[in-house]
Amino acid sequence: MSISATAAAEPVRYHVDLTRAREQAVRVRMTLPGPFEDSIDVHLPVWRPGLYLVLDQAGTVRWTRASAVEPAGAERHAEMSKINKSSWRVSGLRDATAVVVEYEVWAASLENRTRHADDTHAFLNPSTVFMYAHERRSSPVEVRLSTPAGWRVATGLPADADGVLRAVEYDRLADSPIEAGFHDLIAFEIDGVPHEIAVWTGEAATPSSEPAPGSVRSAERYRAMPADFAAIIRAQAAIFGGMPYERYVFLVHCHPAGRGGTEHYNSTIVGCTPEAFFDADRYRSFLSLISHEMFHTWNVKRFRPAGMTPYDYQRENYTDLLWVAEGTTTYYEDVILVRAGLMKPAELLKNLAKSIGDLRSRPGAGVQSVADSSYDAWVKFNKRTADAANSTVSFYDKGALVSLVLDMTLRERRGGAASLDTVMRALHRAFPEPTAGYTVADLRRVIGEAAGDDDGWIDRFFSTLVHGTADPDFESALMTVGLTLVGEPPKDDAAWIGVTVSDEGGHAKVTAVTVGSPAADAGIVPGDLIVALDGHRVRAGDLDKRLGRSGPGATARLTLFRHDVLRDLTLAIAASPARSYTIRKADDPTDAQKAAYRSWLGVDW
Template sequence: MHLSYKISIPKPSNHMLNVKISLSEFDFDAPFTFFMPVWSPGSYLVREYSRHVQGVRCFDEQGRRVFVEQSDKNRYTVNCQHPDFKVAPRSISFEYEVYCNELTVRTSHIDSTHAFIHGPSVFMGIEDHAMKDLVLEVEFPPLWSNLSTTLKDISTERAVFKYQASDYDELLDSPIEIGCQETDGFMYEGKEHWWIYWGLLPKLEWNLKQDIEKLVAEVAKVPGELPYEKYMFMAHFAPGLYGGLEHSSSTVLAFDPLKMVNRKSYLDWLSLVAHEYFHVWNVKRIRPKALGPFDYQKENYTKMLWLSEGLTVFMDELFVLRSGLSTVEEYLEQQKTNMNRLLSTAGRKFDSLEDSSFNAWIKLYRPNENSMNSTVSYYLKGGLAFFVLNAWLKPFDKSINDFIAKLWSDYKSHPESGIDEDIVFNIIESLSDKKTRDDFSYLISGTDDLPLEAAAKECGLEIVFEQSLKVWTGLDMKFQAEQVFIDRVHLDSPGMKDEFNSGDELITIDGLRVMKSQWDKHSEWLKPEQKYQVVVARHGRLTELELTPARSPSLIKEIKVLDAKAVSKAFGL
């Protein structure tokens, strides 16, 4: 079978990508099926990419129409023996268009300034056939000067852009940026590392490329080798953007450029870079068995995203600290924020890390107003579970670095297959003892609170709580013009006990009109344990309720350093 793809962008302002798949050296006697992926590895949600497909048609080498029929939402069956369209082709061309106007790291976007091609959202495959040695040709407007991808360049003519993918997985796993994007890079360990970005950046006091280079050196130091020939950091900068998606030899990052002038937000950017880059090892190679080979047409369930994402979350801010790009004080402030977010999530009492992982497809990526009451993020709790594990390894003179090294060694012994929980727990036991293994296993499968205070103490730290004097209603607000609406009602909060609902519009409190411009003043004069008469609009009807606020729950005020040497040893500084 010989399979090649050609994509073209005749008019970028229309957001349309033309796709042509040429197939030859194939048995055309039996019907066969093209499919569009429904999800992207690394982002666990069925995204229904086929909703943007249009104009599907098929021709033989002589231009004769070949019968093609849509068989379900994302599959198209070609039948060369159909009685009304019977042909005996030597080759066929399967063609369609894709509407690309969603600027995220997991979708494609085309406009007059650039084209970002995310493979799973545009490239169909052939069902039940091994797709190897694929060729991709790209045509784009002549005023665009750059094409950036990690696919192998096999072009033989200057004006013809041809690339090769070893298989369908690599084709989908190799994003493409086309336009006039900024390009730069550096060498590390004799390998090219490209830094490219689309969008405008304000003048910054920090050097993005140099900081990325520092992160590469620090992250790569832990596993000890680079499992790629070249690597590409591909970024999109525009207001409101945030996100990242890992690939085997690249990452796509999205960030709000105006936030980068703020030191705290810039540290968030650096953590995002470190997070996606560490995925080169953890996820793209060290992976749960369910995550590769992939089934692109349905959910791929795993209970181990606490390893894939939790470990990566714990390491990303730590890599920034180890690189000298943040201070211990800034790092501990980040951990305080993470811990307070977890303590404010009532769903941690009901949702284990295993369950959170397994249900990512329907819960984490589809949050609603009750999510914080019923679920917990395997990113957030998973990262803090590894904070605890790192502390537990310290008495055995081991650390998270030793754990990662063992994971990497295990991967190299069987790179064709993933790992299961037993392998992970066996590694932990080999670094510590059976009790530590069993205790960590319980953290993953259970819903008890993480022993954060004891873990911090083991690392030379002290977690200091405080009882806030602020009033607490347990009601999170959202605003529409001057109107004030309840967005979320926290479990067991005064607002829930007093029967307030998400979606209620606050009209008056003790007869005083509630408006966005006055909301801070309203919330300031509320007192704990005092009763207030509240009028809300609910489903078009005015309803009178009574609200009795309480004092805010205790949260972490600070994480103190008690023993600087112990901190340095615990976190590999």
């Protein structure tokens, strides 16, 4: 079942037929060179890097067939049978010089950035489309695309003069999404390094040189992308000492449901709505996403936790360090925008204050540690239930805030001589891909070296904030850079029963119930359909307003359906426990605080 090592230099070849993209059909012909023993197993990954969720992508494979290539070049039928949910065995190959595996994938999902095809484009995340053999995972790869007329191709993979895409191995192919179709292509350079932005908008023709008035391409912010992206990249490269690639490609899907992004080796795929280029706040959110995915070029793609390298495509890859891989990246996304001159410090502080308020209002923050959140990403964070807010915390959001505390602690202890930037650089130097990756012990050591001394604070940091559920001391941390965290008292007149609702048929469907709330005490559960309050019809959009008429301390009668049975429940309306926060500059900062502030954000106090 193995391939001879003498064939290791022979490439694995893929031919991808996109000529039926309008039918959302992608046909793949994979050729694996021999020699073989009697059989070989081929696999499709069950997950894709960048999303910690088993997707069972083999479910989109419509059909498969295989043939063995004889020494004279003729092909004969080879038996291909399923051996598990994402693996097939091709048999009868003893005298074959190569095996050809053909299959068709249904490409109909823009969600999770997996694979999508129509008459305007085909987006392929290779880990969701390209099969592989374990024995040839380190072999070079060639990919040839057959596309409809007028289509062009954008990808981080290099292409030869004939348009054949090449990768040093399957892992690089899997980490290089391909966008083929009618897309706008914007090229720019940073210090001689070429960068490209390929924007797909769903238009059924290659964009003309002159954008139509009112179109996305006519927007001033659209035209600002190259300069803004370059500012982000320069600010990030300043941390690590340069760009770690020879070329970089941004793939942008701009459509009404566009959102989210995924990092890749020398490219990224991000989504946005057309409004992102016409609204200042939405454009800044888009730039935050770009900053996040770009920072992953180092943090994850050039160094990552031990549990994530090398990738095992057939099962979950566990680590309790996603709070660094994702949370620290989230922390930096807006810090970088300020350093790049693309966000005002006040906006960053507003975002941080909101994040702190959200964390302190979340019951799950006292239940799940950020390390456990990292490890359970596969079964909790990416499989969220109605109980998520009560029992979990986000390794993105809390990871970012824990990173803030770590950054401020290092700056304070070293008088500005070290920071989280120092830790990032050290991890980049010490654990470059494809090394085994860093462990918790490695991270503790790197932090200790950056701090220069340790009176036990590193143990306390990890035991309370990483592996524990203690509330971070943001107040003390922010004073390092002369900032004060101010908590606004809860509003006594804000009525609250502890439910989250959505509209269903004009009624308020309960989607979540806060533990310990009046709703929980009254026995309201997710799925209940609230139809009336004190005998009057209530809708999702006016539930809070109707509760506010009675006010905290009053008793209310809720009428609801559960399993199509009408019920009346009585509960006591409470005052909302939520607190909002603001971050303000200290009235009389020290010179050290002002210097730390400038070092942190790159702007004067």
